[in-house]
Amino acid sequence: MICTQCGRDVFEGATECAGCGTRIAAPAPARYAEQVTSPMFRFDPQRLTSGDRITAISTLVLLISLFLPWYGVSFLGISAQADGLAGHGYLYVVLLSSLAILAYLALRAGWEELPARLPLAHERRLLAVGGLNAALVLLAFLIKPDGTGWRFGAFVGLLAALAAVAPLVVPAVLARRASA
Numbered sequence: 603m604i605c606t607q608c609g610r611d612v613f614e615g616a617t618e619c620a621g622c623g624t625r626i627a628a629p630a631p632a633r634y635a636e637q638v639t640s641p642m643f644r645f646d647p648q649r650l651t652s653g654d655r656i657t658a659i660s661t662l663v664l665l666i667s668l669f670l671p672w673y674g675v676s677f678l679g680i681s682a683q684a685d686g687l688a689g690h691g692y693l694y695v696v697l698l699s700s701l702a703i704l705a706y707l708a709l710r711a712g713w714e715e716l717p718a719r720l721p722l723a724h725e726r727r728l729l730a731v732g733g734l735n736a737a738l739v740l741l742a743f744l745i746k747p748d749g750t751g752w753r754f755g756a757f758v759g760l761l762a763a764l765a766a767v768a769p770l771v772v773p774a775v776l777a778r779r780a781s782a
Contacts, residue, residue, distance in 0.1 A: 643712040650711050653769035657728055658707045660766035664735065665700040667762055668693055670755030673746055683753055690742040696735050696763075703731055703766075725770055732767040739763035 605612050605619040605626070618625050650658065671683035686693045706727070709716060720727065743760045746752060 645708070645712045647711055649714065650707060653725075653773070654707055654710070654728075656769045657732060657766045658704060660762045661700050661703045661732070661735075664739070664759055664762035664766060665697065665704070667755050667759035668697055668700075670758060671753035672742070672756040672759065673750040674753045675750045684747070684750075686739075686742060686755060686759055689747055689750075690745070692738060693742055696738050699731050699735055703728065703735075725773060729767065729770040729774055732763075732770055736763040736767045 604610070605622065605624055608619060608622040608624070610619060610621040612619050612626055616626055647655070668686045670685060672686040673689045674681060674683040687697065710724070722730065739759050740763070743752070743756050746756075
């Protein structure tokens with residue numbers, strides 16, 4: 603350490619400067635320095651509820667299904683297929699919101715408390731975004747391009763979107779009935 607008054611070296615642990623007698627402030631204990639810093643991110647899946655886990659897995663399956671064949675046509679031995687994103691451009695909203703859900707749940711599993719206050723309660727946030735995903739996927743499933751048939755990606759996407767929102771809808775309905 604260096605004395606702030608005279609600039610001489612002061613031995614570690616000294617309470618005053620040997621040259622000028624200036625009182626030396628004691629450094630903060632190491633434990634205090636650890637407490638002041640921001641909380642560390644440590645991924646722990648146990649922080650997620652079972653509904654959160656179902657939503658995360660189903661959302662991941664939905665995300666993957668967007669790149670699988672959703673629509674197809676066969677004519678004279680020639681077949682063509684299109685994934686969900688090529689069939690309906692608005693499914694890019696589902697792609698982005700699915701990434702947002704997965705990132706949000708990963709952050710929630712990494713911190714005991716999120717660093718920022720977000721609007722709405724946790725379940726309502728997931729229900730809002732998951733409900734949007736389910737509605738858009740259902741719309742894409744029902745409005746298929748002319749002359750095409752469904753392929754397995756459409757069924758996987760629809761089931762995954764409904765499975766992602768199911769554990770969120772049931773508690774919301776039960777809470778609403780209890781308050782009425």
